[in-house]
Amino acid sequence: MEIIRVQNLSKDYKIAKPRKGAYGVIRDMVKREWEYSTALNNVSFSIDEGEIVGYIGPNGAGKSTTLKIISGVLYPTSGDVRVDGIVPYRNKKENASKIALIAGQRSNLYWDLPVIDSFNLMKTIYKIPKTVYDDNMDKFCDILGIGPLLKMPVRQLSLGQRMRADFAVALLHNPRIVYLDEPTIGLDVVAKDSIRDFIKQVNKERKTTIMLTSHDIADIERVCNKVIVLDKGSIIFSGEISKLKQEYGSKYCVMNVSFEDRHPELYLQGMKITENNGIYSIHFDRSHHSPSSVLSMLLEKGLKIVDFTLTESSLEDTIKEIYSTNKDNYEERLLVNN
Numbered sequence: 001m002e003i004i005r006v007q008n009l010s011k012d013y014k015i016a017k018p019r020k021g022a023y024g025v026i027r028d029m030v031k032r033e034w035e036y037s038t039a040l041n042n043v044s045f046s047i048d049e050g051e052i053v054g055y056i057g058p059n060g061a062g063k064s065t066t067l068k069i070i071s072g073v074l075y076p077t078s079g080d081v082r083v084d085g086i087v088p089y090r091n092k093k094e095n096a097s098k099i100a101l102i103a104g105q106r107s108n109l110y111w112d113l114p115v116i117d118s119f120n121l122m123k124t125i126y127k128i129p130k131t132v133y134d135d136n137m138d139k140f141c142d143i144l145g146i147g148p149l150l151k152m153p154v155r156q157l158s159l160g161q162r163m164r165a166d167f168a169v170a171l172l173h174n175p176r177i178v179y180l181d182e183p184t185i186g187l188d189v190v191a192k193d194s195i196r197d198f199i200k201q202v203n204k205e206r207k208t209t210i211m212l213t214s215h216d217i218a219d220i221e222r223v224c225n226k227v228i229v230l231d232k233g234s235i236i237f238s239g240e241i242s243k244l245k246q247e248y249g250s251k252y253c254v255m256n257v258s259f260e261d262r263h264p265e266l267y268l269q270g271m272k273i274t275e276n277n278g279i280y281s282i283h284f285d286r287s288h289h290s291p292s293s294v295l296s297m298l299l300e301k302g303l304k305i306v307d308f309t310l311t312e313s314s315l316e317d318t319i320k321e322i323y324s325t326n327k328d329n330y331e332e333r334l335l336v337n338n
């Protein structure tokens with residue numbers, strides 16, 4: 001069942017345009033000039049209840065702007081958003097009871113107060129029944145190990161401890177939807193893993209719908225079943241991670257070859273070739289060439305192959321390629337680079 005629906009969402013930010021020179025500064029003080037910058041352009045997607053969706057894109061793609069709109073913080077310029085049947089920025093109070101927004105770079109905890117005070121405040125603000133509160137506190141102390149942190153002032157917590165407390169406080173009111181903005185940023189590998197496991201556990205046990213943005217592709221690979229890729233304010237891919245790999249990743253692969261003559265002149269039409277320490281990396285499109293046909297081409301050139309390996313693109317490589325180009329000119333770029 002669909003729980004988030006975004007249709008033709010656009011957002012233009014209004015930015016002050018400074019005039020030049022001393023006279024311009026004085027004119028700005030009397031009357032400002034404005035220009036508009038488009039952060040989102042006709043974005044549409046939907047998310048079903050219980051899904052964990054990665055919302056990814058390069059810097060400035062519009063991820064945070066989308067999260068701010070669908071979590072009710074910001075109004076769009078145009079378009080329609082429904083979250084569990086309501087328009088989040090028009091029904092902020094009702095929306096707040098259904099969602100949680102956790103950002104790795106910002107905290108929902110009160111900096112100078114002991115952690116427990118933020119929990120008590122949350123209990124009051126969200127009118128959380130005692131049984132739900134006690135039950136959740138028991139669970140979070142157990143799974144996230146936040147028990148020993150409760151009496152400590154937030155400012156004394158390490159980043160990993162603070163993130164665990166942030167997750168616990170944000171989930172106290174049993175939100176149906178959780179938005180995560182860079183949830184593992186700055187954490188060490190062990191802390192990242194425990195946060196990822198926790199996200200999966202919450203999703204599995206409570207059927208919580210989760211939408212997460214992250215620049216760490218391992219977050220997406222380990223946690224999400226679906227991914228939406230945004231670039232310059234528009235969606236360029238939406239679907240299962242396996243489909244993303246199928247459509248983009250497995251299409252391109254790299255053959256690393258070393259030859260008896262360590263540095264032959266090598267040119268193969270339609271393929272990008274790089275060389276490092278006598279190992280030639282031949283990038284080719286699997287829909288045009290098979291690994292055996294590439295090997296045949298090398299042998300036809302009279303080259304003696306000493307060793308070769310074949311590498312499929314990792315999800316990280318695939319996404320890097322998608323960010324630096326897009327589906328329509330990916331192939332063209334491979335040829336131009338040749």
Ligand SMILES: Nc1ncnc2c1ncn2[C@@H]1O[C@H](COP(=O)(O)OP(=O)(O)OP(=O)(O)O)[C@@H](O)[C@H]1O
Binds near residue numbers: 039058059
């Ligand atoms: N308050 C604002 N005023 C003006 N422009 C803004 C504002 N917030 C964001 N932008 C612009 O909107 C575009 C999208 O920004 P947004 O923060 O949504 O991107 P993002 O994908 O979250 O980027 P990042 O990965 O760097 O956090 C950028 O060009 C940014 O400069």
